[in-house]
Amino acid sequence: MKDMSYKAVMARQNEIMRQSLGINYDDYERGGIVFDYEAMMRDIGISIDEVVTIQRELGVGDTPLLEVKNITALARKIAEPGFGARILIKDEAANPSGSFKARRAALSVWDAKRKGYKGVIAATSGNYGAAVASMAAKLGLKCIVIQECFDSELVGQPEILEKQRKCEALGAEVVQLTVGPELFYHALQLLEETGFYNASLYSPSAIAGIETLGYEIARQCREDYHLLPDVVIATQAGGGNLTGTARGLLKAGLRTTKVYAASVDLSGLSMASDRDFNRKSFTTGHTGFGIPFASLPDRSDVPRNAARALRYIDRYLLVKQGEVFYTTEMLASLEGIERGPAGNTSLAAAFALAQTLPEEQTIVVQETEYTGAGKHPMPQLTFAKQNGVHVYIGDPEEEVPGESIVLPAHPSLIRVRDYDMGRLRASALRRLTADGGPWTDEELTYMAEEIHCSVEEIKAMIEH
């Protein structure tokens, strides 16, 4: 009998990872802090065109790129003359399980099947679980989803319950946990017991699956709209969405397109706190995940995270909860399209950003998910009120996460707010260099790639 205590299972972590993913991460360590990210991605062994073919066979991808003319017109009405960039949305709700996560799951589950695993396990807040369940159903593998569903009173946030229902409907066994640090332990335990594949959100296959999203945006912009996008906005949580998209744009040859992250500002709320768990209205795409993952990607459930967003982020935009609810309604009432909160986080940022850019420019927004009973503003706002959050109409600038949600009294009150990239890079650098120095040239080059700046800038930052 193996020792299944917390300490013993955690101590076997590397061995469990090797067995459950078929990857030896040590192969990519190059001494000191350097690790060969590109070699790890290359070793998946298939080209992006082959990924596209695999996804097509699974009914994933090739989603519409739609122009939201009425929203663009509204942005132009508010903006100074000559300003108001054109906004296009990439409608990822058209994927089988209703979100862009289908791209990630398609390649993970395909990888599990080619490596001979009988089933897959995903630890997730929901959309990804549904996507893995959907792909496992299609490819005939078993699926277990581990999800933090409740606070300690067993009360569940409507969006989380919505996603739990969807995972089950798609045939997964859902292990429902209360919020806390035991998620990873349970995942390891189940991986070891079942011998299933670790369908981690952060494996190289998962990220390669998202590259097709950027690749498609580039193709559709060229072929359908005869333009190159100036900005692509991706909602940021764990960073896979942005990383995969940016890599796909680069593989399509788009080197000048800027990639901006967008997250809901939940500063002040702790993601691990039982009390705060049900005082937030957004369960992904918020700063509670977005900022820590951008500055320390390897805090994930694999030894080396293939989602390394800071390598690609040009700007990091923050929006308020009330602005996202408003934008959700704006998309429905001006364009006749209802979509989920995660994608509308980017759309809210795009609406404000568009007003600062000339009319000739184009912003592509990743509209990353479907909406459903639990994701809709109505149950979300009702739940927020039940949890003592003050919901009112006014200036979103006044919003205090966990205490208030302020729906903008006028669309001009939706604003562009930048998270300080200097601060983000400094924090990432601090974590990378925690173990000392002096640094070799290879290490300095590696750091520069990791935090998306030059070696000279790194040297200056280290000196300070």
Ligand SMILES: Cc1ncc(COP(=O)(O)O)c(C=O)c1O
């Ligand atoms: C619908 C949707 N959009 C965006 C995101 C953010 O993606 P990532 O975690 O890869 O940054 C998520 C992830 O949780 C999601 O489910």
